[in-house]
Every structure is written in C-alpha cells, then in structure tokens.
Amino acid sequence: MTLLLEHADYGHLLPAAHGLLEQHADATKAHLVATGAAMEALAKKFGGDTQTWKVAGMLHDLDWDQLDKDYEAHCGDTLDNLLKTIDAPAELLGDIRAHYQAKYGEDYPLDTQLRKCLYCVDELTGFIIAVTLVRPSKAIADVEVKSVKKKLKDKGFAAQVDRAQIGACTELLDMELDEFIQITLDAMKGVADDLGL
Numbered sequence: 447m448t449l450l451l452e453h454a455d456y457g458h459l460l461p462a463a464h465g466l467l468e469q470h471a472d473a474t475k476a477h478l479v480a481t482g483a484a485m486e487a488l489a490k491k492f493g494g495d496t497q498t499w500k501v502a503g504m505l506h507d508l509d510w511d512q513l514d515k516d517y518e519a520h521c522g523d524t525l526d527n528l529l530k531t532i533d534a535p536a537e538l539l540g541d542i543r544a545h546y547q548a549k550y551g552e553d554y555p556l557d558t559q560l561r562k563c564l565y566c567v568d569e570l571t572g573f574i575i576a577v578t579l580v581r582p583s584k585a586i587a588d589v590e591v592k593s594v595k596k597k598l599k600d601k602g603f604a605a606q607v608d609r610a611q612i613g614a615c616t617e618l619l620d621m622e623l624d625e626f627i628q629i630t631l632d633a634m635k636g637v638a639d640d641l642g643l
Contacts, residue, residue: 454537457497462532465503466480470528474510476641480571480634481506481564487633488563492619499560506542506564521546562618569611570630573597576604578643586635586643591627 463482471478485503489496509525521543529539544554544561556562577597578586580584597603598612615626634641 454535455495455498456501456538456617457495458533459501459532459534459538460497463501465623466508466528466532467504470508470511472511474507474520476575476643477572478504479637479640480575483633483637484567484571484630485560487629488567489560491629492559492563494560494563499563502541502560503567505534505538506545506568518549521550530584537580540570556618559619566612566615566618566626569608570627571634573604573612574627574631574634575641575643576607584643586638586641589631591624591631594627594631595623596597596606 467475467478472595482500482504486496486500488494489499495591507520508528509520509522512524513519521539521601525542526539529560539553541561541564543550544556545564547556547565554561556565574586574589577594578584578589580603581588581593598609601609612626617622619626634643
C-alpha cells in the first residue's frame with residue numbers, strides 16, 4: 447500500500463520545539479534530539495518535509511519527564527498542554543499519539559509515512575543510546591550496525607525495548623532492518639555532540 451506523503455507542515459515550529467526541549471526535557475533530552483535527527487533523515491529517504499518530521503520526533507516524548515513513568519498519562523493532557531504553548535496544530539498531537547499504539551492506535555492509526563517512521567524509530571533511538579553507553583568509549587562514533595543487531599538479539603539487554611516495534615520497519619516501511627538501523631545511526635552520529643555521545 448502506498449501512502450500519500452501530503453501532510454500538514456509544522457516545520458515552522460522548529461525553534462519553538464528546541465525551546466520546549468530546553469524547558470521541559472531532562473532525562474529524555476538525548477532521546478528526543480536523537481529521534482528528531484532520525485526523523486529528519488527518514489523524511490529525506492521518503493520525501494517528507496524534513497523540518498515537520500524533525501519536530502514530530504523532537505516532541506514525541508516531551509511529557510515523559512513530568513509523568514513519573516505513568517504510561518497511562520503519556521501523550522495525554524500534559525503533552526497537549528505543552529504543545530498548546532507553541533500553538534501547535536492538532537495534527538502534531540495526533541502524529542505523536544500514533545507512536546503510542548498500545549493506547550492510541552484505534553484513534554490515531556499508522557496511516558501516514560511520518561507516523562509509521564516515528565512508531566518504528568522511537569524504540570531504536572533509545573536502544574542505540576543504550577548500546578553506545580555500554581561501549582568502553584561511550585562514543586556513538588564507535589557503534590556499528592552489527593553491534594546494534596547483536597544487542598537486539600540479547601533479550602536481557604535493554605529488556606524494556608520493544609524489539610517488535612523496531613522490526614516493524616520491514617513491513618511498515620518496506621525497509622530492511624540493516625538499512626533502517628544505518629539511517630538512524632548515521633543521523634544520530636551527526637548530532638553526537640548534542641547527544642553527549
């Protein structure tokens with residue numbers, strides 16, 4: 447099934463998105479920066495608007511640091527209120543909620559390429575950060591696709607990461623796992639200083 451890539455443009459919110467990260471992201475900041483970079487790279491791959499996709503990636507877990515690991519509240523009113531401070535369109539909240547399919551899948555399906563990419567890459571960026579942090583150098587420059595794949599097979603490593611969500615790239619994006627990891631890893635290496643990795 448081919449998806450239309452037409453999508454609301456909220457790339458103009460990029461400066462405001464950076465501001466929200468500075469104000470509201472602490473523990474999740476590296477993950478949000480990494481996901482924004484990966485979404486920008488995936489937009490280039492699929493012909494999407496790079497800044498719009500980057501904004502969605504940067505803000506998708508913006509509420510997490512304020513929720514004390516309350517999965518039920520994630521992507522709910524707290525996030526909605528944060529996005530209202532920058533006059534974000536309703537579609538941005540919808541795109542973000544779509545990445546949390548366990549709760550919002552019925553109301554916010556994976557029906558655009560942006561949503562599919564955000565769903566798949568969300569778990570991968572966090573996983574790559576975890577892989578980087580166990581390396582002696584703690585430098586993302588030293589991480590390769592094969593080392594990420596090796597750790598994916600180790601169910602005891604970063605056990606909370608949903609491997610099926612990452613692997614969904616083969617079906618949802620029609621992309622081999624190796625290519626998906628490579629695009630994401632390269633994007634993250636490009637913002638290594640911002641990630642502190």
